[in-house]
Amino acid sequence: MSDLAKTPQPPYYAVIFTSERTAGDKGYGRMADLMVELASQQPGFLGVESARDAGGLGITVSYWSSLEAIRAWREHALHQTAQEKGRTDWYERYALRVSKVERDAFFEM
Amino acid sequence: MSDLAKTPQPPYYAVIFTSERTAGDKGYGRMADLMVELASQQPGFLGVESARDAGGLGITVSYWSSLEAIRAWREHALHQTAQEKGRTDWYERYALRVSKVERDAFFEM
Numbered sequence: 001m002s003d004l005a006k007t008p009q010p011p012y013y014a015v016i017f018t019s020e021r022t023a024g025d026k027g028y029g030r031m032a033d034l035m036v037e038l039a040s041q042q043p044g045f046l047g048v049e050s051a052r053d054a055g056g057l058g059i060t061v062s063y064w065s066s067l068e069a070i071r072a073w074r075e076h077a078l079h080q081t082a083q084e085k086g087r088t089d090w091y092e093r094y095a096l097r098v099s100k101v102e103r104d105a106f107f108e109m
Numbered sequence: 110m111s112d113l114a115k116t117p118q119p120p121y122y123a124v125i126f127t128s129e130r131t132a133g134d135k136g137y138g139r140m141a142d143l144m145v146e147l148a149s150q151q152p153g154f155l156g157v158e159s160a161r162d163a164g165g166l167g168i169t170v171s172y173w174s175s176l177e178a179i180r181a182w183r184e185h186a187l188h189q190t191a192q193e194k195g196r197t198d199w200y201e202r203y204a205l206r207v208s209k210v211e212r213d214a215f216f217e218m
Contacts, residue, residue, distance in 0.1 A: 003129075003166070004127050004129065004166075004202060004203070004204050005127075005204070007204075007206075010206075014123075014125060014206060014208050016123060016125065016170055016210075018113050018114075018158045018170070020112075020113065022218070049127045049166065049168060049204075050162070050166070050168075051160040051161055051162035051164075051166045051167055051168045052160055052162055053159070053160035053161055053162075054163070057112070057113075057158065057159070057160045058160055059158060059159075059160045059168040059170060061125055061127070061168060061170075087216060087218070091216065091218065092217070092218050093113060093215070093216060093217040093218065094113070094215070094216045095113050095114070095116075095158075095213065095214070095215050095216075096213060096214045096215075096216075097116075097119075097123060097210045097212070097213040098210070098211055098212040098213070099123050099208035099209055099210040099211060100208055100209050100211060101125075101206045101207070101208040102207055102208060102209060103206070103207040104204065104205060104206040104207070105204070105205045106202070106203070106204050106205075107196060107200065107202060107203045107204075107205075108201070108202040109131070109196070109200065109201050109202060
């Protein structure tokens, strides 16, 4: 999976997307990879971190330079298609939170 | 693992903790469970979501009512012990980001 994101000095924005998947892949894996690739090319994209637990809970945090960048990504046509498929096919439930990062700290052994 | 957190109306705070573990448990699992239990009892705690990927990347997001609540938890004696063990034994690297949630959305199939 992804590594830790190399984000700039705060402030910047974090979109915290927590989800529980339905059973079976149903094209999810391929679309998830595509969305990460596509998001990375958007203006204002700063990085992404993603983990899915064996128990089924997934957390993806994407980092952005501004609320405008987040809005533009949300309205991207292919992302809209993926969001729609998410609701009909892929997710039992999800929570999406838009937050402003005010402080950060990094550690490396 | 944990379910989706039932957080109140924004604004509230999210602490995004992303980490890569060292090899072996070394008492990590037991301490992680204890920290979640202990955090849940702190004033201002609103919920926690956690996932660790098969690839080794872990993301834990805890939600808090205020920066003061986050500070008090950071300075909790037993949590300080865990943080110290984290740096000496458990984590290759981590990133910790304190953010203010401004907007959220929930979906259930």
